[in-house]
Amino acid sequence: MTGIEAFTSDCPEKTGGDYYERIAADVLQDMNLLRVISKLHVSVDPTVPLFIVVGVIRKLPAIVKVHDFASLQVQGNRITLSIGNESYLAPFLKFLWDRYGKANVEQPDRWTVVLTVPEGGAEGFEDLPVYDPREDIFRDLMYAMICIQPEGFKVRKEAYVDGKFYFVASEDTLPEDVVERQVREKFALIGEEL
């Protein structure tokens, strides 16, 4: 699969395993997630039934801060922001409304935001975090996993830890030691440790 260093699968039924490898490749390609993943292992065991995906995510873009997309002018407790990149404007406005209240946030035109902040609020304003791309990528990845898994696997467990993620799903209750034993075993197959 293009862009992924290691892509493996295991399944008691060879034909079924091959199909799931293809399904995983198609879904990840459709959702534009191939460039995000560096290693991936898909495991399906229809006899249990159990579906496990483990993977390693490439280095992700850093958290977007105010100075990454806007320049600001401070006049007392009023901050005038000139937006350079509109991509982050929606999460930015939401962040401002939550922090300062709608009454203190004005947007006279598309590219300008005027803000009234409390005394001393302008200090370090430009370094405030606005958007974390990792959250979106993890959410997209988990949605992709739900699309890949056999349908009807409603019992799920997923996590993202230090650039590694796992997704476990089954039709029945998950075994208690699924993460401790089986997920770790699958990580070992791609040369990683949880």
Added chain:
Amino acid sequence: MILEPITYKGGLYRHEEMVELIEDLGGYIIQLQQIAGDIIILALVPKEDLDLVRGIAKPINGQVTVSPLVGTEIAVVSMSLEIHHLPHATCDVAEYLRQFGAKTNVIGLARGFGKRIAQLNIEERDVINEHDCAILLYGNFEECIRHKNPKISRGITVPIIATGGPDKEALMKCIDPPVEGYVGGLGRLAHRAKRPEELAKLEEMVGEVSRVLDLRRTEIFKDPLSVAPPRLMDLIIEKVEAIHEVTSPTPITVQMAGLRVKLPYEVYADTLRNLELEQGVRLGDIADVSPSRMRTYIWVQVRPFSETKVMV
């Protein structure tokens, strides 16, 4: 008279000549569809006149192809309506069958997914049983198909063609009770079937469906129907005024042994039952007119000659 199912594809220009020819030869037009400047006619024509039809089509740039599935209504049963099963491969199968003249209905089961939890409810079963055959689109694992098939196929009385990821031999081994047709290598996909080997599988599926339906046709031929469904369709179009008000692309769907009339049952059931077809023979005498489980339509099942002793 043996009727051959055909598809005519041509331009709008002089297409009425083809319509008239089919009618004059004693054939039946099942569906006439106009798409911009193109005309597609699904029809049944006498087998011995096929060359004549081809000859008339040639100068008006029309194409006549034999479509073995014209006049059949097929249920394409998807295990659910979620992204796992739609649009691929369910729509690929449904669309491919339409190319051969079949009228396909995709039926998405409410709880068809899963190995242990799969089930078929009564309404789904009844809707499937109103078709000429059902294609059950299973997934990629033998283990799942083995558990799932007895639950999904229970109560289905029409011929079943099962498709799935494992090859045909593996499917035949794991499906118990056995079904009428098997197509292996056609399981769950996440992309549109477009590679040559995938198209070959769809082709194989059409062949299997045709084989199963031919067996059914042979059975019907042994004890012929009291009236041929296409002829009954023509009679209803001629005698029931309200059918012309129906906006559906096929106000009457022709099946191998019946019709689905897209008029409300409560209002028109008695009109149909009392419809005089020929010299005192009423439709109710030679067919069962019952409410369809599909919307409020009417489902007409023609009885065989051995039961009615009448041939229209």
